[in-house]
Amino acid sequence: MEAAVKQLFRWMPFIFGIGFIAPLVAQSLAYWDIEAPFGLSRIYFGLLIGAPWGLYAVWRGRWI
Amino acid sequence: MGLRQVADGPIGDEYLLARDGVGVETLAPETDRSAIPLTGPDGLDRHTRRDLRKQELAVAREYMGGAMWPYVVAAWGGFALWVSLFPLTMLDIVPLPIAFVISCVLATGGYVTSHEAMHSNIAQKGSKRRWVNEWVGQVSTIPIVFPFSMARLMHLEHHYHCNDPEKDPDYTDEAPNALMAWYKTWYNRQPGVDGSIHAYKRILNEMGTPEAARSLKETMVLQLVFMAVLFTMAWSGYAIEAALVWWLPRHIGLSYIRFYLSWAPHHPRAGRTGRYENTYVFKSRLGHVLSMCMETHIVHHLYPNIPNHRTRAAYMALKPILDQRGVDITKL
Numbered sequence: 001m002e003a004a005v006k007q008l009f010r011w012m013p014f015i016f017g018i019g020f021i022a023p024l025v026a027q028s029l030a031y032w033d034i035e036a037p038f039g040l041s042r043i044y045f046g047l048l049i050g051a052p053w054g055l056y057a058v059w060r061g062r063w064i
Numbered sequence: 065m066g067l068r069q070v071a072d073g074p075i076g077d078e079y080l081l082a083r084d085g086v087g088v089e090t091l092a093p094e095t096d097r098s099a100i101p102l103t104g105p106d107g108l109d110r111h112t113r114r115d116l117r118k119q120e121l122a123v124a125r126e127y128m129g130g131a132m133w134p135y136v137v138a139a140w141g142g143f144a145l146w147v148s149l150f151p152l153t154m155l156d157i158v159p160l161p162i163a164f165v166i167s168c169v170l171a172t173g174g175y176v177t178s179h180e181a182m183h184s185n186i187a188q189k190g191s192k193r194r195w196v197n198e199w200v201g202q203v204s205t206i207p208i209v210f211p212f213s214m215a216r217l218m219h220l221e222h223h224y225h226c227n228d229p230e231k232d233p234d235y236t237d238e239a240p241n242a243l244m245a246w247y248k249t250w251y252n253r254q255p256g257v258d259g260s261i262h263a264y265k266r267i268l269n270e271m272g273t274p275e276a277a278r279s280l281k282e283t284m285v286l287q288l289v290f291m292a293v294l295f296t297m298a299w300s301g302y303a304i305e306a307a308l309v310w311w312l313p314r315h316i317g318l319s320y321i322r323f324y325l326s327w328a329p330h331h332p333r334a335g336r337t338g339r340y341e342n343t344y345v346f347k348s349r350l351g352h353v354l355s356m357c358m359e360t361h362i363v364h365h366l367y368p369n370i371p372n373h374r375t376r377a378a379y380m381a382l383k384p385i386l387d388q389r390g391v392d393i394t395k396l
Contacts, residue, residue, distance in 0.1 A: 004181060005284060013255050016141070019295035020311070024303040061256015 010058065019052020022046035065215035108388070120366075120385045127378035128369040132186045135371075136200055143203040144171045150297075153305045164308040171207040175215075175325065176356055176372055178204035182216040183368040207310065208317050209290045210261065213279035217271075218264045223351030226342040226365065227333040236263050238333045239324040245327040249319035260322070321356075322346075329361035339366065340389045345379070347395045350374055359396055362386070 008015075025046035029036060036045035057063045108116070119149035149167055152158040180186055181201030187193040215323050218233045225231035236252055236259035239245035252259025258266060265283065268276040290310070297306035338341050343362040348355035357372045360379035364370065370378050379386075379396070387393050 009284075009287075016291065016294075019291070020298045020303065020306070023298035023301075024307055027298075027301065027303040059254055062254045 013057035013063070014051065014054035017050035017052075017057070018047065020049030021053060025049050095148065116385055116388055120382060123381045123385065124363075124367045124370060125379060126381070127363075127374045128367065129185075130371060130374060132180065135177045135180050135186060136196055138173070139181075139200040139204045141175070142170045142174060143206065146207055149309045150305070153309055154302050160305065160308050165312065167207065167309050167313035168316050171313040171319045171354075173206055174204040175210075175317070176323045177201075177217070178212060178215055179325075180371060181212070182219045185369060185371055206286070208314050208321070209281040209286055210318075211279065212285050213267065213275070213282050214264055216260075217268065217275060217279055221267065223365065223368065227330060227337045229334075229336075232333075233264055233267050234326045234330070236260065237322050237331060238331065239327060242323075242327075245323055246319065248327075249322040250315075252322070253315070253318065260318070261324070324355050324358045325361075328355070329358045340386070340391050345391065345393055345395050362391065 022043065023046060026036075026042035029042045029045070036042045040048070054064070092130070146167060149158065149163045153160055153163045156396075178201050181197050181204070184197055186200055187195075187197040198212075201216065205212055205215055222232055222234045227235065229235050237245065237248060239248045248259070251257060251261075253261070255262075261283070265280060268280050291396075294306050294311060299301065328346060328348070331344070334340075340362075343365045345372055347360055348359050352359050357375050360375040363375040363378045363382065366382075367378070383393050
């Protein structure tokens, strides 16, 4: 159980990227009436930003 | 409510089970040593120091306690208001910019009410209204996702080991200047950095006591609840509401708290561990209230029983004595 929780928190930035950043990006674009580039839907675009950014934060231990 | 005992050290020893198996009784002489040293750099002889200490205590006693119900109203009312912001913004009843500002104020100010509870200033342990003290603490720091149990343990550790680079949990806030201090408030929250709540978790693990274990568990639960709420709101179409009512105000509140409650009154920290030198009097550009009464934080470190809102008046009364003790009183 403890190991599972540790893993969960280790990967939390990635989960955060998918769970929060992606829909936040999509809904922010919709709020300002901006279309996602390359013909993507807003949520796919949000996932394209949120997931890699979260992975980067897991890898580097920093968001920036 | 009110105080039943007078103390000039951190209240709540019962919560402090120090790291490395060192008990409170072992730490106590260290505190006493810096309080009334037999010889000291201030050039005062032992009798003068003792006399000053008596005068200091007599003045300080006048400012301990008092009406604490405003803290209770602020904590519970503030929490209720904060919770209400979620449906009110989701239903477009309250505009998001207004909710954002209110949430930032509540997230930041919540630490002040919680802080009084950490020192049992609202109701002492064993008193009839102790539960009020505990629930003020519990709800106050939920907006910043900082459980009361962790906040209390770490804050008392800070008091006992103030400015000790190894033992003061807040030492990671130290920075060479104000700009770097603001940057560090953000940097220390990064996932791979041993600062802020990450350092607190490490310290609690090192303490290894039942209280520390409970605190770690509560921290984990609160963080998971925070994430669950954010994710649920975000994927239900309320990501902006979640960001502006909880996520961003939490970050702003934590940075503000770290800067004004930790960096500003204790910088520079290196080598400044003595009773009258571990906290500075400073003049805030934002004024006394907006700096959360931290200009006179030295009074809090000397006498944690003096409520936050009375530290300025207490400082003014104690000023001549503090001056003789070598405290720099020129700023205020």
